[in-house]
Amino acid sequence: MTWVIPEEGFWDKPEISMVFFTAILTLNGLLLALSWSSFGKIYEIAARPQLAKFLRAKKLLQQYIFHVDFIHYTQVFALAMSSVALVACVAKEPPLAVSIDYISLLTIQRAAMVLCVSSSIYALRYALGAVRMMQDLVWHASDPKFAETPELTVHSGGNQR
Numbered sequence: 478m479t480w481v482i483p484e485e486g487f488w489d490k491p492e493i494s495m496v497f498f499t500a501i502l503t504l505n506g507l508l509l510a511l512s513w514s515s516f517g518k519i520y521e522i523a524a525r526p527q528l529a530k531f532l533r534a535k536k537l538l539q540q541y542i543f544h545v546d547f548i549h550y551t552q553v554f555a556l557a558m559s560s561v562a563l564v565a566c567v568a569k570e571p572p573l574a575v576s577i578d579y580i581s582l583l584t585i586q587r588a589a590m591v592l593c594v595s596s597s598i599y600a601l602r603y604a605l606g607a608v609r610m611m612q613d614l615v616w617h618a619s620d621p622k623f624a625e626t627p628e629l630t631v632h633s634g635g636n637q638r
Contacts, residue, residue, distance in 0.1 A: 488583055494586075498593065501562070502556070505559050506556060508555075508601060512604050519610055522611075522615060522617075523538065544606070548600075548604065548607050552600045554596055558592045559596075562590055562592065568582060
């Protein structure tokens, strides 16, 4: 994708590329901020005594906690890559740490764009997973027979497993 974008007009004019990377940075910041409401609800529901007991018995509580942490880390990584790409798009020279003769500034900018866009898509995918996880837990917690039903099946995204 980055090699399709011509150097003239996007990479050599920071005022154009900066708008693109600022938009992605803003999107990643919003994703991170909005996901915290899902994270809070997931922790709130998973901490209910009956549901926590069920999740521990099915060895799912640790998986839910790991998944929330993983989603958070992917979103922070996407936010960091967006920041790096934003800085790279306005740079006039490669940083001293990578100022090797055979790595051009354009190559660094394109690599930063690839990391920025791909990590943002990955973070969005998992942010949607957090919403599905929250819906899964709400579904379990709202079951009126939850206290009397020791053998519930794991529900995921509307499908019974």
